[in-house]
Amino acid sequence: MKVLLVHPYFLSLDAHEQNVMKPYPPLGILYLSAFLKTKGFDVRVFDGTFSEPDAFFREVDHFQPDAIGFYVNMMTRHNALKLRAGLKSKALCFVGGPDTTHYVGAYLAHGFDAVILGEGELPTWQWLSQISNPDQWIQIPGLAFKQESMVMANPAAKPSTPIEEFPMPDRQSIHLNQYLDCWGKHHGYRPINLITARGCPFQCTWCSHSVFGYSLRKRSVNHVLAEMEWLNRHYNFNAYWFADDVFTIQKNWTLEFAQAVAQNGHLKKPFETITRADKVDEAVVEALQRSGCSKIWIGAESGSQTILDAMKRGVKRDQVKWVVQNLRRVGIQTGMFFMWGYTGEGLTEILDTIQLAEECQPDTALTTISYPIKGTPYYKTLQEQGLLGPEHDFENGTDRQNPINGRYADSVYHEATHLLALRLKLVKYQNQAGLRKWLSPLPRMQAWRSLRRLNHLINSG
Template identity: 35%
Template sequence: MQLASSGAPAVLLAHSYYLRHDPKQVQKMRPYPPLATLITASVLRQHGIDVTLFDAMLASGVEEFYRTLDAVRPAVVTIVEDNFNFLTKMCTVRMRTAALDMVRAAGRAGARVAVNGSDATDHPQLYLDAGADAVIVGEVEPTVLDLVRAWRAHRNAPLDVIPGLVLPAAPRDPRRDDRHPGFRRTAARPALEDLDTLPFPAWDLVDRQGYRSEWLRAHGRWSWNLVASRGCPYRCNWCAKPLFGSRYTQRSPGHVAEELRRLRETVGPDHVWFADDIFGLTPQWIQTFAREVAARGARTPFTMQSRVNLMKPAVVEALASAGAEEVWLGVESGSQKILDAMDKGTDLAQIRRATRCLKAHGIRSCWFIQLGYLGEEWDDILLTRDLIRAEQPDEIGVSVSYPLPGTSFYQTVRTQLREKINWEHSDDLAMMFAGTYDTDFYRLVRDLLHQEVRQPAAGAETAGASLDRRWEELTRLESRARRGNGRPLPVC
C-alpha cells in the first residue's frame, strides 16, 4: 500500500475480492490485480487527485482493510469492484459479506462512501443500508471523479446533479424510485465513447512483487491482465450485463498494443490475460492488432475469451501471430437443443471447426461448459460428454446454470429460486433453482467431464474403460438424482 502524499482530504480506493476467501481460487492461484480499480485510480491521478489503494486480492482478510483505514484516515472511500474479473459478477456470499463489512467500517471511520460493482448495481439497497452514501451504476471512472471532487470540496455536497448514482431516499422524498422506495436515481451516465482517452492502469499501486511471487511459486511464470474492450453484443439469455449492457466498445488496436509494450517495459510479466468478455470482435481489429504488436516488438503469450463463430482461419492465424497461446470458448453444451434454448447463436459444427482451427495453429482450445440449464436431460449431458471426447479440448471449466439478476433466465426461474441465491465461493456449484437433477449429481458429472480431458495419453485405453464404467454407474443413478426423488446418492 502506498499512501497518497498531498495535503488534500485523503481518497482511498478499494475492492472486495479476497482470493483467500475462495478455496478453489487459492488452489488455482492465478491472482490478477483489480484492473477496473487501477484504471479508476489513474483517472483520478490524471486530474490531480492523489489516491491510496487497498488491494484485497492478496490480503489475508477484511482486517487488513481496517488497518488501512486507520493508517490513511480517508475523507472518501470508493469501493470499485474489478468488473473485468468474472468472479465478481457471481458475487459469492463471502465477497458480498466482505464488501458490506468494508462499507460499514469506512462509514464508522467517518468517510464518505461510494460503491460500484455488479452486486451493488443489482442490489443497491443492501449497500445503502450498510452505510454507503452512493452506489455508482454504469461507467465508473467519470462518476468517481465527479464524486471525489464534490466530496473533497464539501462533505455534504449535493449529489443529485451527478449522473450515474443511486442515492438514499427519505420516506416522503418525491424523487424515490417507484419500485424501490428506499432509494432514488440520478440521471443516467452516458457511456464512454472513446476508451482510448482513458489512461493506462496505475500498476505502481499494487504489490507487483507479491503477485509475481505467487505466480512463480504456483506456475513457474507470471501473468498480468489487460482489457481491450467493454461489454458484449451477443444476447445469451443467462448472461448478466449490469454495467455495460449489450453495448460493445473497443479501444483501438494501436492503443492496446502500446499498453502491452508499456506493460512489458515497466512490469515485465511472462504472460498476459485479456479479460474481455470477447477479445477482438472483428477480423479487421485482430489483424490490425497483430501488426501493431509486431511493429512495437511487443509480442507476449496471452490468453483470451471468444466465441466459436468468431474463430475463422484468418482470425486464428492473426491471433497466433500476435501471441495467443490459449483461447477460452463459450461452448456450454454438446446439445444443440440446449444451445438454442440459451439463445447462444452457435452450433455444434462451429464448435468443432473452431477447436480444430485453434489446435492447427498451436493454440490451446479451452471450453466453458454449463450444466443444468432448463430442459437439459440425461441425453443432453451425454451429448456434451461425447463432444468433449470427440474434440478433446485442452482444458474445460464446468459450472451449473447460475441465475443472475437482470437476465431473462433469472426471470424464468425466479419462482423456483430457493433461500440460497448466491454461492458461498466459486466451487460451490449449488443448484439454486429446480433443475432436472440435484446438486450432488451435477458435481459427479462435473468430475467425470474433467476426467475425460485429464486422462493420460499413456494407458488411455485402460483409463477410458474405467471412465466408461463410471458413466454407466452414473446412468443407473440418474433417475434417483432427479428433483423430488429425495433419495441420497451413493458416492460414484
C-alpha cells in the same frame, strides 16, 4: 480530497483460490484510480489480495480519507460488508461494481452512503465533486443514494467515452510484482493482465451486463501496443492475459493487431484470452498464431444445439468443434467452458455435452452449474415460470445460491463433470498411450461406472 479505493478480496480467506493460485490485479479499480488522479484527487488503493482485513483498518487510520470506495462482485460482497461494518471513520463510503445494480437498497441499508451504477469513472468523479452538496446528487447519472428514507436511483448513462480518453490503469498504486511472483512460483510463468475493449453486445441469457450494458468499445491497436510497450518497460513478465469478453470480436482489428505485433517483435509474448466460436475463422486462427496466442478459451457451454439456442448463444455446435480443431492445428491450446443445469437440460443433453468435449479434445475443460444472476434474462424467465426459489440471504449468500425448482440435484452435475473428465482421459489414452494401454479395462470401467452413477442419480432424484 483524499479518496481510498478498496479491492476487498483476500487470498487468505479464499480456500479454493489457495489451491489454484492464479490471482490477477483488479484492473477496474486501477482504471478508476488513474482517472480520479487526473481530476486532482489524492487517491490511494488498498488491494487486499495479499493482505489481511486488519491492514485495511490500519490504512484508513493512517491515510484518513474523506471518502472510501469499494469495488464489489459476488466473490467480494461479504468482505465489503464486513469492512464497512467495522469502520469507525467518518468518511463517506460508496460502492460500485457488477454486484451493486440490482441490490442498491441492500447496500444502502448496510451503511453505504452512495452506490455507483454502471461504468464507474464519470459518476464517481461527479459524486466526489459534489460530495458536500447532497441536493445536487439527484443530477448525477449512475448514482443511487438515500434521501431521508427513500432510495433514489438515477439510471446510468450508456457508456460512450472512448477508452482511449481514460488513462491507463494505475498499476503503480499496488504491489503488482506480488502477482507476478505468485504466478512464477506456482505456475512457472509471469503473466500480466490488460484489456483491449469494454463491454459485450451479445445476448446470452445468463450473462450480466450490469456495468457496460450491451455496448462495445474497442481500443485502437496502436493504443493497446502503447500500453504493452509501457508494461515491458516497467515490469518483468513473460506473458499477457487479455481479459476481454470476446477478444476477436472485430476481425479486422485482430488482423491489424497480428500485423502490428509482427512489426514490433520485442512486444511479442505468449498470451491467453477468451473468444466466441462464431468470431474465429481461418484468417483469425492464423492471426492469433502470428501474434503469439498460446491458449484461447471458448465458451462452448453445451453440446446440445437446443440448449445453446435456449441460451441465445448465437453459436452452432459445429462451429465450436471446427475452431478447437483448427486452433490445435496451428499449435494454440484450447480451454472450453461448459455449463450444466440450464433449463430444459436432461440426460440426453448432458451426454451431448460430454460427446462434444470428446470430439473437441480441449487441453482444459472447466464446468459450472448455471445460476441465475439477478437482472439477467435467465433470472427473469425462471421468475416468470415460477421456477425460481426464495432469494438468497444478502449477507450470507450470493446469486450462486439462488435456487431453481425442478432441477436435478447438484450431485448429478458433479457426476457429469467426473464422467466428462474420464471420457477426455480415455481419448487422451487412445491418442497418446498406444493400443495396449487403450485396451486396459480400468479407464473404460471407470467411465462405465460413472455413467451408471449418473443414470442412478437422475432416476432417483
